[in-house]
Amino acid sequence: DGGITQSPKYLFRKEGQNVTLSCEQNLNHDAMYWYRQDPGQGLRLIYYSQIVNDFQKGDIAEGYSVSREKKESFPLTVTSAQKNPTAFYLCASSISFTGELFFGEGSRLTVL
Amino acid sequence: GDSVTQMEGPVTLSEEAFLTINCTYTATGYPSLFWYVQYPGEGLQLLLKATKADDKGSNKGFEATYRKETTSFHLEKGSVQVSDSAVYFCALTLSNDYKLSFGAGTTVTVRA
Numbered sequence: 001d002g003g004i005t006q007s008p009k010y011l012f013r014k015e016g017q018n019v020t021l022s023c024e025q026n027l028n029h030d031a032m033y034w035y036r037q038d039p040g041q042g043l044r045l046i047y048y049s050q051i052v053n054d055f056q057k058g059d060i061a062e063g064y065s066v067s068r069e070k071k072e073s074f075p076l077t078v079t080s081a082q083k084n085p086t087a088f089y090l091c092a093s094s095i096s097f098t099g100e101l102f103f104g105e106g107s108r109l110t111v112l
Numbered sequence: 113g114d115s116v117t118q119m120e121g122p123v124t125l126s127e128e129a130f131l132t133i134n135c136t137y138t139a140t141g142y143p144s145l146f147w148y149v150q151y152p153g154e155g156l157q158l159l160l161k162a163t164k165a166d167d168k169g170s171n172k173g174f175e176a177t178y179r180k181e182t183t184s185f186h187l188e189k190g191s192v193q194v195s196d197s198a199v200y201f202c203a204l205t206l207s208n209d210y211k212l213s214f215g216a217g218t219t220v221t222v223r224a
Contacts, residue, residue, distance in 0.1 A: 006155075040216055
């Protein structure tokens with residue numbers, strides 16, 4: 001079945017550590033996205049990528065980094081510079097940009 | 113900037129009740145409008161969309177009409193079921209813009 005796979009589903013991190021969240025899609029979509037979800041705040045865009053080897057900052061990119069070396073993969077690194085990293089992270093993809101996004105099941109990061 | 117405002121929850125209903133979730137938007141151009149739904153423990157999935165004024169999106173018994181004069185896209189369902197319990201997000205995007213702006217989400221709980 002085609003879809004988006006995020007891993008790990010749950011992740012615990014100590015302060016000062018970088019962590020990388022994986023996102024893989026087999027939908028052959030060109031565009032991929034990372035969103036952060038916090039209670040009562042909806043979803044906020046961290047980074048997005050329209051094509052391989054290219055990506056742009058979203059609204060809250062500070063403290064995060066991404067790469068897009070393959071069409072299928074768009075990993076997100078949460079660095080120690082991110083002041084409040086505890087959140088639910090959602091990866092998504094789309095064929096082009098029509099607003100119709102396909103989402104993964106999310107990764108919940110907790111900083112201890 | 114472009115934004116979406118949706119009614120705050122949580123909303124609790126009995127089965128077969130009528131559901132309305134209000135959504136209004138602010139945009140500099142002519143956006144496309146969407147409703148996404150997030151079931152417990154899952155990522156978001158597209159529920160319905162409308163791309164121009166007076167369009168009506170519908171899916172799974174849910175409907176929403178794009179009202180340019182009131183800048184609104186309210187979600188309605190005539191008879192809810194327990195399985196409709198979820199978080200509902202209103203969202204918009206402008207043409208040629210890779211950003212999808214989400215509202216804060218409305219949690220709906222349907223009791224048997």
